[in-house]
Amino acid sequence: MQYRSSKQRKRILELLRSTDTHPTASWIYDQLKGEFPALSLGTVYRNLRILQEQGEITHLDFGSTFDRFDGRMEPHYHFVCERCGKVMDVMMPVLSDMETFSCPQVKGKVLRHRIEFFGICQDCLKQD
Ligand SMILES: [Zn+2]
């Protein structure tokens, strides 16, 4: 699907590419509302959805409490701190064998997989 290119969308993408914090839509909104006074949170969500359809970003779905977006497109895993909610990239080798191994079980075609590690981040550990 083709979309008219939008300056807002371009800035949202730049912002997501420039951070590894996997921000929420409201964080993005807060960063850009000074620059685009007419911007609304709804517009941010709509543009995020378009960027996702275009394959420019990924949506990280951690259930209802998390709604985060990732501008890093090479395959990678994530670590989620269960104390502060921080989401970090885990740049370990992607285990593409797992997809091959799972095929006989699925009896269909496995296209991708996700792995999330959960625990307590370094910063939170220091506070103990
Ligand atoms: Zn933490």
Ligand SMILES: [Zn+2]
């Ligand atoms: Zn990531």
